[in-house]
Amino acid sequence: MSEALKVPTMAEYLAQGKVPEVLFWVGCAGSFDDRAKKITKAFVKILNNCDINFAVLGTEESCSGDPAKRAGNEFLFQMQAMTNIQVLDGYNIKKIVTTCPHCFNTLKNEYPGLGGHYKVMHHTQFLKDLLNEGRLKVEGGKFKGKRITFHDPCYLGRANNEYEAPRDLLKKLEVELIEMRRCKTNGLCCGAGGAQMFKDAEAGDKEINIERTEEALETKPSIIATGCPFCNTMVTDGVKSKEKETDVKVLDIAEMIINAENLTS
Amino acid sequence: MQYIPNILFLIIVVFGAGFFIKNCKKIIRNINLGQKIDPIDHKKTRWKNVLRIAFGQSKMVARPLSGFLHIIVYVGFIIINIEVLEIIIDGLFGTHRIFSGLGVFYDILIGSFEVLAFLVLLSVILFWIRRNFKRIKRFWSPEMEGWPKNDANIILYFEMILMSLFLLMNVTDYQLQLLGADHYNRAGSFPVSSYLLPIFENLSESSLIILERTAWWLHIIGIFIFLNYLYYSKHLHILLAFPNVYYGSVEAKGKFKNLESVTNEVKMMMDPNIDPFAVPSSEVEVPAKFGVSDVLDLNRTQLLNAYTCTECGRCTSNCPANQTGKKLSPRKIMMDTRDRLEEIGRNIDKNGEFKNDNNQLLDNYITREELWACTTCNACVESCPISINPLSIIMEMRQYLVMEQSAAPNELNISMTNIENNGAPWPYNQMDRLNWKKD
Numbered sequence: 001m002s003e004a005l006k007v008p009t010m011a012e013y014l015a016q017g018k019v020p021e022v023l024f025w026v027g028c029a030g031s032f033d034d035r036a037k038k039i040t041k042a043f044v045k046i047l048n049n050c051d052i053n054f055a056v057l058g059t060e061e062s063c064s065g066d067p068a069k070r071a072g073n074e075f076l077f078q079m080q081a082m083t084n085i086q087v088l089d090g091y092n093i094k095k096i097v098t099t100c101p102h103c104f105n106t107l108k109n110e111y112p113g114l115g116g117h118y119k120v121m122h123h124t125q126f127l128k129d130l131l132n133e134g135r136l137k138v139e140g141g142k143f144k145g146k147r148i149t150f151h152d153p154c155y156l157g158r159a160n161n162e163y164e165a166p167r168d169l170l171k172k173l174e175v176e177l178i179e180m181r182r183c184k185t186n187g188l189c190c191g192a193g194g195a196q197m198f199k200d201a202e203a204g205d206k207e208i209n210i211e212r213t214e215e216a217l218e219t220k221p222s223i224i225a226t227g228c229p230f231c232n233t234m235v236t237d238g239v240k241s242k243e244k245e246t247d248v249k250v251l252d253i254a255e256m257i258i259n260a261e262n263l264t265s
Numbered sequence: 266m267q268y269i270p271n272i273l274f275l276i277i278v279v280f281g282a283g284f285f286i287k288n289c290k291k292i293i294r295n296i297n298l299g300q301k302i303d304p305i306d307h308k309k310t311r312w313k314n315v316l317r318i319a320f321g322q323s324k325m326v327a328r329p330l331s332g333f334l335h336i337i338v339y340v341g342f343i344i345i346n347i348e349v350l351e352i353i354i355d356g357l358f359g360t361h362r363i364f365s366g367l368g369v370f371y372d373i374l375i376g377s378f379e380v381l382a383f384l385v386l387l388s389v390i391l392f393w394i395r396r397n398f399k400r401i402k403r404f405w406s407p408e409m410e411g412w413p414k415n416d417a418n419i420i421l422y423f424e425m426i427l428m429s430l431f432l433l434m435n436v437t438d439y440q441l442q443l444l445g446a447d448h449y450n451r452a453g454s455f456p457v458s459s460y461l462l463p464i465f466e467n468l469s470e471s472s473l474i475i476l477e478r479t480a481w482w483l484h485i486i487g488i489f490i491f492l493n494y495l496y497y498s499k500h501l502h503i504l505l506a507f508p509n510v511y512y513g514s515v516e517a518k519g520k521f522k523n524l525e526s527v528t529n530e531v532k533m534m535m536d537p538n539i540d541p542f543a544v545p546s547s548e549v550e551v552p553a554k555f556g557v558s559d560v561l562d563l564n565r566t567q568l569l570n571a572y573t574c575t576e577c578g579r580c581t582s583n584c585p586a587n588q589t590g591k592k593l594s595p596r597k598i599m600m601d602t603r604d605r606l607e608e609i610g611r612n613i614d615k616n617g618e619f620k621n622d623n624n625q626l627l628d629n630y631i632t633r634e635e636l637w638a639c640t641t642c643n644a645c646v647e648s649c650p651i652s653i654n655p656l657s658i659i660m661e662m663r664q665y666l667v668m669e670q671s672a673a674p675n676e677l678n679i680s681m682t683n684i685e686n687n688g689a690p691w692p693y694n695q696m697d698r699l700n701w702k703k704d
């Protein structure tokens with residue numbers, strides 16, 4: 001990244017007596033995983049380009065608790081959730097955007113029952129809103145006419161019925177969207193959900209991410225687009241194991257928008 | 266003497282219905298062994314779901330061929346049952362085709378029953394061929410071996426026999442009407458069985474009457490046997506799908522329940538006003554059991570789910586774990602739950618109350634390997650045509666493993682320790698959380 005990113009924290013905002021429009025919840029993968037960090041930066045770059053007043057929690061952010069909850073550790077999940085709610089409420093946060101569908105789902109659906117009420121958006125929904133409000137302009141640029149398939153993250157799609165926001169953005173990029181055999185409500189999991197990301201799979205005859213990658217490759221795409229750092233890792237690994245990484249890129253929609261090079265704000 | 270058939274019929278009705286009611290009561294008792302559910306909210310949405318998903322079978326179109334055939338069988342079965350009402354009245358009062366006074370309307374009614382019966386017969390034969398000769402994967406999973414497979418076929422044979430008897434009864438009746446036999450007044454239209462007339466043309470009136478009566482009796486007896494067979498089969502969904510859809514979740518599929526007993530404890534732990542070293546007060550609640558190890562820990566909706574499951578395998582055929590050869594099969598989760606609940610029911614029948622049998626859902630029915638293979642992707646929940654949620658059972662059993670037994674796979678334990686210590690599933694320091702900005 002050439003120009004420096006502007007990433008203000010909530011603490012900095014508070015010190016200046018200002019309130020940001022939205023909190024960007026980065027998530028653990030977005031903070032620490034090398035591949036996911038690129039997605040984080042791409043999204044921040046879009047926010048910077050569109051002059052969005054946003055802030056992050058920085059070192060005050062902690063795991064949303066999603067992997068603990070799906071692993072069955074309700075104690076740890078609720079400890080994480082309540083600690084996070086204290087921090088969020090301390091800053092009087094109203095609106096949250098996140099690039100991780102798992103954080104998105106748990107913040108949106110499971111925090112309210114523990115006292116945390118926020119308007120929570122996945123970044124593709126947020127970007128679509130910016131687009132509709134005319135604050136973000138997306139044009140085809142270098143993806144125009146390219147064959148691209150979109151992998152629905154389970155926690156964005158089936159879990160929260162959001163299938164259109166990412167596809168609308170792809171349409172704006174003027175790509176040739178080729179759907180996989182199993183897509184939208186029928187989409188096949190990448191294999192990472194339910195805390196599977198953090199353990200080896202049980203014995204079987206195939207890895208789930210390979211099954212999914214094979215299906216994605218059947219569409220002969222130049223890019224497999226997705227909207228989840230975990231799906232991204234799983235499918236990237238799949239593409240590598242098929243030795244297709246030179247022909248097929250796995251990109252988050254935020255990265256595609258920033259790479260389209262025609263971004264104007 | 267002339268009343269013997271009526272009395273015989275009454276006995277059949279009383280026994281058929283009585284036995285059925287007895288089994289219904291057993292199901293209700295067993296379901297009520299489960300944990301209470303929260304008060305029912307969103308009633309409007311629930312009724313809409315019943316109309317759309319249960320009556321409208323909106324989820325069956327995902328697989329067009331079987332969906333289409335299923336709708337024929339379903340509509341046929343429901344409508345033809347109007348005829349059963351007539352049969353029962355005729356049987357009790359010794360009348361013959363009591364509704365025939367309806368005139369043209371009766372003709373239309375009987376005509377449509379005939380067409381439907383024919384279509385049902387055809388669909389059921391196609392279903393039978395599909396199930397037994399086309400190797401559709403979801404019908405050949407390990408959990409379908411033995412009884413479940415026979416059960417599915419028995420139901421198909423039942424429907425074939427009932428529909429054939431219905432048509433046989435009509436064609437002989439029609440032939441008798443044409444012959445002008447006593448009691449057999451001209452009534453009804455027979456668009457299907459009229460094609461069968463030539464077969465019966467040369468039979469004498471008395472043999473026709475014997476045939477007609479036999480078909481009539483066997484048909485109604487068959488219906489009562491079928492009704493009572495339901496309890497022992499996977500076919501309860503024809504009744505339970507409706508309440509099951511009503512009680513199904515109306516929330517986002519990603520929203521998993523927060524355990525209230527845990528919330529209370531976490532709140533206590535986080536409350537700065539509570540002295541952590543204080544001697545626990547005398548009225549400390551008996552610690553609840555966290556999660557599920559046996560069916561009685563499940564809630565009533567989950568137990569209703571288990572009775573409603575029709576073992577169609579749509580869930581399993583969409584399950585990423587199952588598709589890649591793991592042991593997990595969401596259909597098996599539902600079948601195991603029902604089998605174990607039935608076992609407990611029999612235990613209660615025998616002993617008056619539940620006597621510990623050193624058996625439980627976890628390990629004896631559902632293995633840990635199955636539970637840990639789930640990605641919580643919700644594909645099973647999405648694909649179930651009658652709003653069953655196998656995932657909720659998997660999740661709650663995991664909760665038991667982790668919170669009561671600390672028996673998570675080791676790598677998961679490491680991740681959870683990381684979350685506890687440094688707020689991320691990986692061993693990075695929380696203080697480094699913003700470092701991405703710099704590199």
Ligand code: SF4
Nearest residue numbers: 584639640642643645
């Ligand atoms: S939620 Fe679990 S059981 Fe259901 S389809 Fe997904 S992996 Fe299979």
Ligand code: SF4
Nearest residue numbers: 574575577578580649
């Ligand atoms: S749970 Fe639903 S989809 Fe799965 S076998 Fe039972 S009825 Fe079919």
